[in-house]
Amino acid sequence: MPDRNHEFGRLGARGTRGSELVARRLDALVDFIVTPVTTPRGLLARLHYLTTSPKAMKAARAAGLTVTDRTLKAWLAGTQNPSKANLERVEQAYRTVRRHNVARHLLKRLNSSGGTRVEIHPLDQSQVSAPHRRTLEYRHINVRRWDHIVTAWTTSDSHALDDAWTTGVLPDLGSQWGQYEYVTNIGFAA
Known part of the structure; x- marks a missing residue:
């Protein structure tokens, strides 16, 4: 061998x-979101995916998205922009949560x-x-x-x-x- x-x-x-x-x-x-997280559309798509339900939000927190609810609301409203480090955290949390959500179906x-x-x-x-x-x-x-x-x-x-x-x-x-x-x-x- x-x-x-x-x-x-x-x-x-x-x-x-x-x-x-x-x-x-x-x-x-x-099927990950194709639009980059650095664009407003890509950021909003990822944030909506991570914040639409309490279960998704809990998974996003566990995956490393540790900003306050107030900051998330400001990002969603477009009144505040995340830093480069926070954009990377959003992307990483999104990919982690998305992988977890599709794993069972993909495995089947x-x-x-x-x-x-x-x-x-x-x-x-x-x-x-x-x-x-x-x-x-x-x-x-x-x-x-x-x-x-x-x-x-x-x-x-x-x-x-x-x-x-x-x-x-x-x-x-x-x-x-x-x-x-x-x-x-x-x-x-x-």
């Missing part, structure tokens, strides 16, 4: 951790019909000298249990997501699974 890569890129290979690409793909499956879709087919594109070896290149090929795998992956993604826990992906999914590729820890792309739909 291969070890995990500790010196990735030392010989010129290029790629991204598979778990990071999985998180990006899960983010792409969620990913686990349905026996799992979801995932396409894995190998790392880029164009900068690796010929004696050190590996023979890598495009792979696909059917991931049947997404519970740990989606839970780690929902809480933005990159270490847990990496463990769930690297030790929970990749070994199903066979004895050479370590060659797919870093890849150029991972694709799946739900």
Whole structure:
């Protein structure tokens, strides 16, 4: 069984951790608000999402939106603008609450019909000298249990997501699974 890569890129290979690409793909499956938080429309859309119900407001507070109710009302009314740090907090709270709200539905879709087919594109070896290149090929795998992956993604826990992906999914590729820890792309739909 291969070890995990500790010196990735030392010989010129290029790629991204598979778990990071999985998180990006899960983010792409969620319909986040496209308008940037720095625009009035984007800020209002996020604030409305976070303040429409007591449950949403409680989740926003737990996610790090710690301003007073008076300040929130001023932002919603447009009489006061949040600082750059508060804009980042609003964005982070919005993404956290949105992930939490869609996680159960997304998990159900990913686990349905026996799992979801995932396409894995190998790392880029164009900068690796010929004696050190590996023979890598495009792979696909059917991931049947997404519970740990989606839970780690929902809480933005990159270490847990990496463990769930690297030790929970990749070994199903066979004895050479370590060659797919870093890849150029991972694709799946739900």
